[in-house]
Amino acid sequence: MGTVLLWVALVGFGALISYWLKRFRANRQGAARSTEALPTPSKPRRIPLVALVSIGTFIVTALGVALFVWLAWLLSDQPAPWRDPNGWRAFFSHVDGTEIFDAARTTATILAIIGIGGAALVAYRRQDTAERAHEVSIEAQQTAARQFMLDSDKYDLDLKRHQLETSRRIDDRERELRDRFTTIAEQLGSSSHAVRHAGAYALAALADDWHMFDNDRERQVCIDLLCAQLRSPRQQIEISDGGMLKTGDSPQDLEVRKTIVALIRSHRPVTNTDDFNNWKSCKLDLSGADLSGFNLEDIDLSAANLETVNLTHALLVNTDLSDANMRRTTLTGAEFTGSKLPRVQLYYAHAEDAIGDKRQPPVEFGNCEMQNALIVGTSLPRAQFAESDLTGASFGSSKMVGANFRKATLRKATLWIHLEDVTFRDADLRGTRFSGGNRPRSAQAEFIRVNFQGAVHDETTKWPNGEVPDGLQEPDVPG
Secondary structure, eight states: OHHHHHHHHHHHHHHHHHHHHHHHHHHHHHHHHHHHHOSSOOOOOOOOHHHHHHHHHHHHHHHHHHHHHHHHHHHHTOOOGGGOTTOTTGGGGGOOHHHHHHHHHHHHHHHHHHHHHHHHHHHHHHHHHHHHHHHHHHHHHHHHHHHHHHHHHHHHHHHHHHHHHHHHHHHHHHHHHHHHHHHHHHHHTOSOHHHHHHHHHHHHHHHHHHHHTTOHHHHHHHHHHHHHHHHSOOOEEEEEETTEEEEEEOHHHHHHHHHHHHHHHHHSBSSOOOOTTOOTTSOOBOTTOBOTTOBOTTBBOTTOBOTTOBOTTOBOTTOBOTTOBOTTOBOTTOBOTTOBOTTOBOTTOBOOSEETTEEOOOOBOTTOBOTTOEEESOBOTTOBOTTOBOTTOEEEEEEOTTOBOTTOBOTTOEEEEEEESOBOTTOBOTTOBSBSOSSTTOOBOEEESOBOTTOBOBTTOBOGGGOOOTTOOOOBOOO
16 A cells, blocks of 8 residues: 555655746746846846755655645545544544554655655756756857957957048158249259258258158159259359450359258257268259359268259368269369268369469369279379378379379379379388389389378388389388
8 A cells, every 4th residue: 555655755756846847947938038128137036055955855845745644545445534523633542553654654764755756856957957058158259259350340440440541641741842843943943042942941841751751762762852953054154254245153042052051050960960861862963063262061971962963162161072973074173172082983083274374273082082082084283192091092094294292191092194293292102013013014103203202101102113212212012
């Protein structure tokens, strides 16, 4: 009998658990659909754990007592307690100890099964919660990934928008600068000297603006236009001289040219400068320019193209002409005192000893740095090289009538030139070559009334035909 009751209780309990699980799943799905439908779902109220344990303990205890009483009544074979005239507890007198033990054992078994079912339910709930948390975590990661992709796309769009805006601003800026260049070019071509004067300043400012916008190619175009103004022929006007009309330079045109030279000086000073707008990296092409009488002192003209430039009576004191191209320049009366001319190319440069019946001052290269200078095919009468450093310089096929090399340094220099009325007094001639060798047709210098008084030479000095000129002291011997 007890076994039958146990199986009945188990089947009923299983049906109850199955029904409860179905209701739980249905409630969860309904809650999920409600969450999807509602934009802002309310947070469910949670019952405290102590209350749940207390309620569960009370229910299980009550269920156990009721189950024990019910089983004991079944085993007593008595009518229902509410129908028993002896009272509802009278059936206990008809139950012996064995039956009470069977009822208690069956009750304990059922309660144990209920406990196992509860534990299984808790484990199921925990696993279900973990799975739901995992799903939520995956959905959160997917949402974060989608948000990241959206943010990335937004960043790319913002970047492209910024690039387009930057490109548009650059185009507008370049268009404005090019319009300014066109206007300035028209100013420089104006017949009004005041307009040309303003145009020169505007062009220098435009060159600086191009450099500020990191476009040095357009800056070079502006500088080329300034140089072109200096290369253009000087404007001539008729000038009255003692009742006679003669042609001379326009003073207004000269002022415009001097302004351009001043702008070059301010942007290319000899002294080192950290000025952002310096033009020392730019090329200067002044080839063919008439710069006679101009003041070019303290200007950095290194590597400048001065081919065929007229420098008659020009002042180039303390000027940097390193690596400058001075081929076929006119140097009549020019002054280079204290200038730097290393590696300068003076091919076929010339100076006039006299213009008409007026004797001209000599070219002044005194106290200059002219290391490795190339002075070939030149005609420089009475040129002054006093106290200059001409180490490694090359003089070839040149005429140096009346030149002055007093106290000059000519170490390892080459002078295969015509020397007439030249002085090397107190000059340093150690390693200087006046002869190309002992071969019959070797190039060598020609000495006519040359003064070597006090000059220093050594055994490496090469003299024409190997003969030391008269009046020289014994050569220095190394060691």
